[in-house]
Amino acid sequence: MRHLILLLPLALAACATTGSGGSGIAIDTAAGGQALPGANCIVSTNAGNWNVLTPATVNVGSPNGDLRVICNKSGYRTSEMVFRPSNPLGSSVGLGAGGGGGHVGVGVGLSFPIRLGGGSYPSRVTVDMNPQ
Template structure:
């Protein structure tokens, strides 16, 4: 019993992650393997829309629905990237409480989901622009 109590905090710490939500996300555009600068891009989630010119870093993008990046530049076709957040379901943690005397034990088990964060978006999004 004493060992079980000591292991619970480690099990909880191992399963709970905050993800990379809220960190900076780099948006870049390329064409035929070469970086293209100066493309206008709209970065959007269910939480809002950010308008940037590449290369750019967008701060404060927290996972909320699909990430959509639409970029355009004169001389190129408009291109779009849609990315869902990874690990949207969170983690499950099983906790057990046991007790008893001698060789007889009684246990009660609990299992409940813990949702921490909403998943992660990639820290770098590259949009391929094709010439007209």
């Protein structure tokens, strides 16, 4: 029975997912409801930074921190948008095992961060640019 309890965290970790990734994010800019191509944008996450010229598609990989998009274009104010990855059930699972039955107990605590359903960034980001 003790061995079964100690193997449970490994089984839970094997079932865990780290989120969806690998799909591109379409980056667009607009002004007054009309498409505004040719803006220089910096797309960043904790995994890195990508410089793009809109319209563009960026593959940022699996969600890793906030998605930040900062865009500049001559004649327009710098605009920034920040997105937190959606993660409906992110949590940690802890498992403790200890002795009993009149014996001195020793507790073992194990914690595995598990994100059920993963997290994701939006598939399309349109940054609204305002004239100066």
